[in-house]
Amino acid sequence: MALREPAQASRIGVMGGTFDPIHLAHLIAAESVRDGFHLHRVLFIPAGTPPHKTGRRVSPAARRLAMVRLAISSNPGFEVSTIETDRPGASYTVDTVRSLRREFGPETKLYFITGADAVLEILSWKDPFEIFNHCELVAVTRPGYDAVALDRMVATMAGSGGVVHRLAIPEVSISSSEIRKRVKERRSIRYLVPDAVGEYIWRTGLYQD
Numbered sequence: 001m002a003l004r005e006p007a008q009a010s011r012i013g014v015m016g017g018t019f020d021p022i023h024l025a026h027l028i029a030a031e032s033v034r035d036g037f038h039l040h041r042v043l044f045i046p047a048g049t050p051p052h053k054t055g056r057r058v059s060p061a062a063r064r065l066a067m068v069r070l071a072i073s074s075n076p077g078f079e080v081s082t083i084e085t086d087r088p089g090a091s092y093t094v095d096t097v098r099s100l101r102r103e104f105g106p107e108t109k110l111y112f113i114t115g116a117d118a119v120l121e122i123l124s125w126k127d128p129f130e131i132f133n134h135c136e137l138v139a140v141t142r143p144g145y146d147a148v149a150l151d152r153m154v155a156t157m158a159g160s161g162g163v164v165h166r167l168a169i170p171e172v173s174i175s176s177s178e179i180r181k182r183v184k185e186r187r188s189i190r191y192l193v194p195d196a197v198g199e200y201i202w203r204t205g206l207y208q209d
């Protein structure tokens with residue numbers, strides 16, 4: 001018989017990202033996982049200094065954080081965490097999930113939400129196997145993702161005790177880089193980002209140089 005989780009155990013999603021800027025596909029991913037995995041809440045965690053983006057300019061953390069706050073304000077199931085923007089140095093996921101585990105204790109189930117492409121890179125992240133000690137991963141589908149490579153990754157991780165779930169979500173091919181490009185060309189980003197985020201981008205001049 002399957003063991004039931006303690007009634008009080010909470011289930012928390014962790015949506016990490018550079019969010020430069022946050023867009024509707026991020027929100028669809030987080031809401032799909034919140035709903036599909038019966039999560040109590042999803043924490044959006046903007047990276048302070050993304051370790052994998054050293055070659056390119058990333059907008060200041062305060063700006064990216066402000067856009068995340070605007071984007072999630074209408075969803076009571078979403079919260080923002082400044083754990084990575086407050087921490088000096090590179091924002092390694094392993095350090096974040098270790099801190100969350102300490103904060104929430106052993107009974108809480110943590111689900112780290114990533115795009116299917118990002119999860120394929122996880123073995124190149126810092127201490128990937130420790131990440132799996134603290135949380136399960138949910139890989140959400142995105143247009144053009146490599147389903148065969150993802151299956152292989154799920155099997156590889158299962159062999160070493162890591163759990164990677166796949167979740168099919170409504171797929172939209174929005175990307176932060178496409179939004180930055182559109183803004184630079186003074187083209188519309190309406191319906192790609194929440195209205196408040198669009199207004200923030202145009203008002204503050206982000207991505208326009």
Ligand code: NAP
Nearest residue numbers: 016017018019025052092093114115117118125126142174
């Ligand atoms: P991002 O570009 O802001 O995107 C956030 C997440 O949303 C990513 O998992 C991304 O997956 C997904 N996503 C974006 N557009 C999507 C779409 N249209 N449909 C479905 N999913 C979509 O963030 P990121 O720079 O990839 O970083 C993701 C997380 O991984 C962050 O928490 C970062 O710190 C962490 N990370 C950690 C390390 C490390 O610890 N060494 C290294 C790399 C990344 P895709 O990538 O598949 O687009």
